[in-house]
Amino acid sequence: MLDRYVGREVGGAVLFGVGVFTTLLVANHFFFVTRSAVQYGLPLGVFAQLVAYRLPALLGFALPMSVLFGTVLGYGRLAEGREIEAMQTGGIPPERVLLPGVLVAALVSAASYGLGEAVVPWSELRYRRAWARSVGSPLVPDVRWNVLFRDRTQDGSEVVVSARKLDLSSGTLERVTVQQHRDGRLVRVIEAERATWGPEGWTFRRGRMVVLEDGALLSGFEVLRLRLARSPQEVAPPERTVLEMSIQEIRQELRRLAREGQPTRPLEVDLAGKYALLGSPFAFALLGFPLSLMHPRGGRGIAFGLVVLVLIGYYVLSTASTLLGQAGYLPPALAAWLPNLVTAGCGVVLLWRKR
Numbered sequence: 001m002l003d004r005y006v007g008r009e010v011g012g013a014v015l016f017g018v019g020v021f022t023t024l025l026v027a028n029h030f031f032f033v034t035r036s037a038v039q040y041g042l043p044l045g046v047f048a049q050l051v052a053y054r055l056p057a058l059l060g061f062a063l064p065m066s067v068l069f070g071t072v073l074g075y076g077r078l079a080e081g082r083e084i085e086a087m088q089t090g091g092i093p094p095e096r097v098l099l100p101g102v103l104v105a106a107l108v109s110a111a112s113y114g115l116g117e118a119v120v121p122w123s124e125l126r127y128r129r130a131w132a133r134s135v136g137s138p139l140v141p142d143v144r145w146n147v148l149f150r151d152r153t154q155d156g157s158e159v160v161v162s163a164r165k166l167d168l169s170s171g172t173l174e175r176v177t178v179q180q181h182r183d184g185r186l187v188r189v190i191e192a193e194r195a196t197w198g199p200e201g202w203t204f205r206r207g208r209m210v211v212l213e214d215g216a217l218l219s220g221f222e223v224l225r226l227r228l229a230r231s232p233q234e235v236a237p238p239e240r241t242v243l244e245m246s247i248q249e250i251r252q253e254l255r256r257l258a259r260e261g262q263p264t265r266p267l268e269v270d271l272a273g274k275y276a277l278l279g280s281p282f283a284f285a286l287l288g289f290p291l292s293l294m295h296p297r298g299g300r301g302i303a304f305g306l307v308v309l310v311l312i313g314y315y316v317l318s319t320a321s322t323l324l325g326q327a328g329y330l331p332p333a334l335a336a337w338l339p340n341l342v343t344a345g346c347g348v349v350l351l352w353r354k355r
Contacts, residue, residue: 163176173194
């Protein structure tokens with residue numbers, strides 16, 4: 001009975017918070033899309049698509065914040081009516097009163113997981129494609145700099161290819177160097193101004209080749225074809241934001257980067273952040289409950305003010321710890337979870353002082 005009563009109060013406040021924060025975030029994005037529509041002359045249908053495709057991601061941001069708001073507001077209503085005081089007088093400890101709020105946080109965390117894994121990657125990918133079609137400029141550039149990859153020719157020789165620039169949209173490499181190895185020995189070096197991808201593999205243009213098998217033989221060429229298996233998209237898959245990838249896809253991307261010897265630290269921090277986002281509703285519930293007891297007669301105004309202050313501090317700390325993690329000053333897990341640990345720690349301290 002207690003869980004049902006308190007859970008209904010807190011759950012209703014959380015739903016109200018979802019509506020409030022989602023509306024605020026959608027309104028902010030609405031103004032951004034409106035400016036873009038005026039600047040690029042977007043038709044009404046594209047305008048509606050850009051707003052609709054971004055909605056799941058905005059809802060994903062609103063859900064954890066709503067737990068803090070709902071906990072502060074829901075428990076604040078009970079405290080205002082002296083119901084929490086009556087529960088404690090009847091021998092119910094504060095931890096027991098908090099339990100329904102934690103259960104609501106668990107439901108929100110599960111909803112965030114489902115939304116982030118199944119819906120948001122799908123909608124964000126379509127948002128990016130709709131933007132590129134309508135504006136003519138991709139949100140994520142199709143150009144990679146300082147590309148390095150390994151491949152094999154048809155005769156089994158290993159090649160190491162490096163290029164100053166890779167343009168995925170045109171399938172071209174610029175300022176290319178190819179080192180071909182056979183039985184552990186360097187047998188050929190190719191340098192070219194440009195290489196383009198086609199049905200027959202890579203075509204190198206305007207360059208020179210050094211053959212090292214029988215002495216050193218230097219020759220120039222205008223066109224040279226080399227049958228390599230990896231296409232431009234396989235060399236450097238189109239970059240996706242973290243929102244466009246599920247946890248499993250991020251893990252696959254990390255394995256690919258590790259195989260190719262590329263930096264993985266930023267993506268490791270992003271992966272840990274995916275998990276930390278699922279833990280944030282619990283941290284907000286732990287802090288929201290004692291905050292609701294500080295001003296029991298303040299109503300929604302005090303509740304919303306406290307929530308705003310906490311969220312500002314949380315996201316400032318989150319930004320700082322993420323940057324420190326990406327720079328290597330903090331382990332990825334600690335960088336992602338530090339805001340949750342600080343938030344939950346403050347909640348535990350305040351709850352202990354209220355006992």
